[in-house]
Amino acid sequence: MSNSIYTQYPPDLDSQQEAFLIQTVKNWTVEHALTVRPSAAIVPTEFNSGNTLATNAPVTLFPSPFPESCFEQARGLQQIYNELYAAIASDEQWLETVMKELIEVDDFLANLWKIHLDVKREGYVQDMTLGLFRSDYMLHTPEDGPQSLRQVEFNTISSSFGGLSCRVAEMHTHLATYPSPQHPVAYPPHPLFSNSKETRIKTTGRPPVNAAVSTLTAGLAAAHQAYGPSKSSPQLPTCVLFIVQDTERNVFDQLALSSFLHKEHGIPSFRLPTSKITTYTTVASPPTRPLIYTPPTDKSTQYEVTVVYYRALYAPTEYTDAQTWNARHWLERSAAIKCPSILLHLAGSKKVQQVLTSKPPGPDHLKSFLPKQTDSTLESLRSTFAPQYSLSSSDPAVPAEGIKLALDAATAANHVLKPQREGGGNNIYRTNIPAFLKSIPESQWKQYILMELIHPPKDAKNFALRSDGAAALDNVISELGIFGTCLWKKTPGGKTAEILHNTEGGYLLRTKSKESDEGGVAAGFSSLDSVILY
Numbered sequence: 001m002s003n004s005i006y007t008q009y010p011p012d013l014d015s016q017q018e019a020f021l022i023q024t025v026k027n028w029t030v031e032h033a034l035t036v037r038p039s040a041a042i043v044p045t046e047f048n049s050g051n052t053l054a055t056n057a058p059v060t061l062f063p064s065p066f067p068e069s070c071f072e073q074a075r076g077l078q079q080i081y082n083e084l085y086a087a088i089a090s091d092e093q094w095l096e097t098v099m100k101e102l103i104e105v106d107d108f109l110a111n112l113w114k115i116h117l118d119v120k121r122e123g124y125v126q127d128m129t130l131g132l133f134r135s136d137y138m139l140h141t142p143e144d145g146p147q148s149l150r151q152v153e154f155n156t157i158s159s160s161f162g163g164l165s166c167r168v169a170e171m172h173t174h175l176a177t178y179p180s181p182q183h184p185v186a187y188p189p190h191p192l193f194s195n196s197k198e199t200r201i202k203t204t205g206r207p208p209v210n211a212a213v214s215t216l217t218a219g220l221a222a223a224h225q226a227y228g229p230s231k232s233s234p235q236l237p238t239c240v241l242f243i244v245q246d247t248e249r250n251v252f253d254q255l256a257l258s259s260f261l262h263k264e265h266g267i268p269s270f271r272l273p274t275s276k277i278t279t280y281t282t283v284a285s286p287p288t289r290p291l292i293y294t295p296p297t298d299k300s301t302q303y304e305v306t307v308v309y310y311r312a313l314y315a316p317t318e319y320t321d322a323q324t325w326n327a328r329h330w331l332e333r334s335a336a337i338k339c340p341s342i343l344l345h346l347a348g349s350k351k352v353q354q355v356l357t358s359k360p361p362g363p364d365h366l367k368s369f370l371p372k373q374t375d376s377t378l379e380s381l382r383s384t385f386a387p388q389y390s391l392s393s394s395d396p397a398v399p400a401e402g403i404k405l406a407l408d409a410a411t412a413a414n415h416v417l418k419p420q421r422e423g424g425g426n427n428i429y430r431t432n433i434p435a436f437l438k439s440i441p442e443s444q445w446k447q448y449i450l451m452e453l454i455h456p457p458k459d460a461k462n463f464a465l466r467s468d469g470a471a472a473l474d475n476v477i478s479e480l481g482i483f484g485t486c487l488w489k490k491t492p493g494g495k496t497a498e499i500l501h502n503t504e505g506g507y508l509l510r511t512k513s514k515e516s517d518e519g520g521v522a523a524g525f526s527s528l529d530s531v532i533l534y
């Protein structure tokens with residue numbers, strides 16, 4: 001199907017239909033906890049437990065069209081991506097070579113690396129690692145070539161929105177089937193919502209079921225089981241610990257996982273804000289170093305933590321003092337399985353993603369990390385990479401090519417400059433790149449990578465309903481995330497991973513105004529969306 005699908009979508013709404021749809025969405029989101037905490041309502045209290053206010057998460061009124069072949073390609077690659085990142089995080093030497101230059105100029109990465117070295121010196125007491133991953137893509141749609149799937153980035157820490165994205169797919173399905181005063185269903189008729197054989201368009205008519213919650217929780221449960229019984233004496237009950245931000249707004253996304261973990265797996269979990277880690281946990285003495293959690297409200301019951309699941313501590317701004325760095329070190333040296341370990345956190349750097357794009361005659365990292373995969377699988381993986389360049393003047397593979405592209409306004413216009421950061425709002429775009437680079441010392445340039453821009457379809461439109469209740473039809477860009485989980489054990493003394501659990505399941509579609517370069521929902525740029533496959 002041509003891009004004309006986008007010019008006729010979504011269907012027109014008159015003011016009555018729009019008002020009905022918005023009201024229905026507002027009610028549905030609150031009814032089903034497709035919600036976030038309103039920013040003004042956060043009063044930092046002990047664990048924020050006194051705050052029960054919620055408002056709708058930013059959502060689109062309609063699902064967005066997405067080609068089924070690209071959706072299936074992304075799903076098909078996920079377990080291979082999981083395996084790739086397990087292999088990278090297990091090869092400390094390789095990672096060190098990549099990180100070396102960055103550490104010289106980036107204090108945040110240097111501090112993380114130092115924690116790893118300190119724990120290594122003392123001796124790690126846990127050889128398993130859990131990854132809850134999300135691989136993000138856009139639909140590259142060049143004027144003069146075929147449409148293809150291109151990876152924006154691969155997330156190895158705090159990959160969020162699995163909980164809420166399941167609910168968006170349910171909400172859009174509800175709207176496609178629920179009666180309205182104006183139409184048999186809340187959506188006006190459109191060929192994409194019809195799975196009748198008579199329509200020209202081949203479509204499923206509904207968003208596919210989203211399995212993100214069951215997939216991510218199964219990953220946590222697999223790690224919890226693999227940890228085994230308590231190592232303490234006397235033995236303690238075990239639990240999973242969610243490390244969260246003190247002023248987290250995306251609470252309901254996280255609660256979707258902890259509730260499911262309890263209901264379907266019978267595993268207790270607790271939420272611990274970063275500022276309280278050292279108050280409510282202890283690392284028991286050698287040799288096994290179990291992590292003990294004492295709930296603040298019931299000091300008589302202690303738990304041993306099997307899995308530390310980070311939904312925080314991915315950004316330098318969260319490390320407000322030495323105590324927070326202490327806390328990260330504390331958790332890393334414990335026996336709990338970390339999701340992610342420091343090495344896996346670092347494996348998710350944009351720099352690693354740039355280095356992976358190298359191919360013969362340069363080093364073929366994909367082949368060496370995935371020796372058992374066929375050439376055609378590796379080619380499919382590689383086809384999702386956008387061209388990326390190092391900005392290090394000492395890069396032997398492509399000396400200074402990235403620097404040349406970044407400094408010339410004409411070539412910079414088709415690129416984005418990325419630092420080694422997560423969470424949105426950190427990149428420099430297009431013609432701002434040359435002036436930005438010139439404003440900082442040349443010795444700092446190597447902490448960035450340069451990436452060619454992905455060009456998503458031009459004519460896409462959707463309605464977005466923001467958390468403050470405003471709704472607008474806009475030209476939009478969508479980013480697809482595919483969730484995957486992987487649990488592995490480092491081979492003794494070796495640098496490879498023995499995979500214990502590797503799954504794909506669930507997706508996130510985030511849709512933002514075309515005018516906005518950045519894409520985070522939490523950062524306030526995007527709305528949660530679902531796909532309608534064609």
Ligand code: ADP
Pocket residue numbers: 136152153386416418421422423424425426427451452453454455479517518519520
């Ligand atoms: P973060 O880890 O902060 O989310 P990303 O690499 O995902 O960093 O970049 C943030 C946003 O910038 C993305 O969600 C996307 O909207 C935009 N972006 C990043 N890389 C590209 C690219 N190559 N082409 C177009 N947009 C991009």
Ligand code: MG
Pocket residue numbers: 153154155421422423424
């Ligand atoms: Mg990221």
Ligand code: MG
Pocket residue numbers: 136152153424
């Ligand atoms: Mg991102």
